[in-house]
């Protein structure tokens with residue numbers, strides 16, 4: 001079955017994410033977030049010629065991170081429903097010929113034929129989706145047999161403080177005075193500017209939406225159950241571990257060839 005084109009209307013998108021796009025890049029300088037991107041990059045095991053879907057790509061941080069690391073020739077398609085996030089992603093990644101960004105609503109059938117991608121990655125998006133089981137069915141449909149899924153999402157106890165502490169611990173361990181000084185000064189300037197906006201939006205919007213039952217983060221039991229529900233559709237080799245200073249869960253799974 002091929003999903004029909006997901007037409008995104010203004011109503012579908014969410015002004016909150018458009019607003020967040022103005023501050024979101026501050027996370028790129030947060031060391032535990034960079035570690036999360038590193039874990040994601042490693043879990044993707046990029047091979048020459050593969051197609052990767054980044055579901056909920058935001059401002060293109062993962063694509064930028066990959067471009068800074070050794071990688072074979074691959075094609076990455078980043079999709080998001082926020083025009084503002086996509087505008088930032090396109091601007092940041094304008095020189096990256098292996099990346100394309102498209103507007104797409106993950107709450108709707110996805111506009112791709114079956115078995116379109118070798119890898120599907122989704123970083124910190126699952127909790128914000130309306131019906132994540134429907135989205136997962138769609139992601140599995142467009143993932144090739146043998147393809148890998150990499151998903152990371154915040155836990156219900158998610159809090160900013162452990163991230164900041166982890167950041168400071170990692171900065172303290174940086175080797176070399178000038179590198180360390182650059183990071184310290186960078187941290188201060190980011191915290192004083194876009195970092196504050198980012199923290200306020202997290203505390204006042206994401207936390208409130210979570211408390212109001214609109215967003216649904218997952219603990220280990222929820223995530224295991226969620227992935228197990230999709231086992232019969234052919235998902236296997238599931239591995240879950242903590243990430244992002246213990247504030248996230250990081251899951252990898254494979255779509256079984258016989259599905």
Ligand SMILES: C[S@@+](CC[C@H](N)C(=O)[O-])C[C@H]1O[C@@H](n2cnc3c(N)ncnc32)[C@H](O)[C@@H]1O
Nearest residue numbers: 017056057058061080081082105106107123124
């Ligand atoms: C916390 S950000 C994560 C962005 C990116 N993956 C990263 O780690 O930097 C969540 C992203 O999910 C996107 N998003 C939320 N609901 C969506 C939906 N229904 N369809 C497409 N994108 C969605 C938001 O616009 C936002 O860019």
